[in-house]
Amino acid sequence: MAYVINQAAPPPMIIEQHQPQMIIEQAPPPMIIQQPQPQVIIEHPPPPVYVQAPPAMAVVNAPAPVAIQAPMKSLPAATFCRFCQQQVVTVTKPINGVLTWIVVGTLFFCLIWPFCLIPFCVSSCKDIKHTCPRCNNVLHTYKRV
Numbered sequence: 001m002a003y004v005i006n007q008a009a010p011p012p013m014i015i016e017q018h019q020p021q022m023i024i025e026q027a028p029p030p031m032i033i034q035q036p037q038p039q040v041i042i043e044h045p046p047p048p049v050y051v052q053a054p055p056a057m058a059v060v061n062a063p064a065p066v067a068i069q070a071p072m073k074s075l076p077a078a079t080f081c082r083f084c085q086q087q088v089v090t091v092t093k094p095i096n097g098v099l100t101w102i103v104v105g106t107l108f109f110c111l112i113w114p115f116c117l118i119p120f121c122v123s124s125c126k127d128i129k130h131t132c133p134r135c136n137n138v139l140h141t142y143k144r145v
């Protein structure tokens, strides 16, 4: 007699190993592109500078004499004497100059010697000396050569 023991076999041990899957998805690091930002430079206009004009100076002194410069040639000329600080008209005086001696020498060597002394008497061959009528200082000498 056999005993049949119908014994169900123990269920197979199913070991489900649920191992957590370690899925490491490493996402690529985010690309951070740093674009140079344009620098905004705000320039403030400089503050206005207020300059106070100096007060007008009262003119007390007499106006400076206006020097009238006429060309000093062979005629008397109105000018400002730097010695006596006056507005004067010059006194002219012919003096022997280079042109006088050139004409005298030319006449002498051309054997016109009796007439070679004439240039000493002709004022148009002489230089002109301008003097001040007040202080008698020489202001200018007009030279023909």
Ligand SMILES: [Zn+2]
Pocket (backbone or CB within 6 Å): 081, 082, 083, 084, 085, 086, 088, 132, 133, 134, 135, 136, 137
């Ligand atoms: Zn003078």
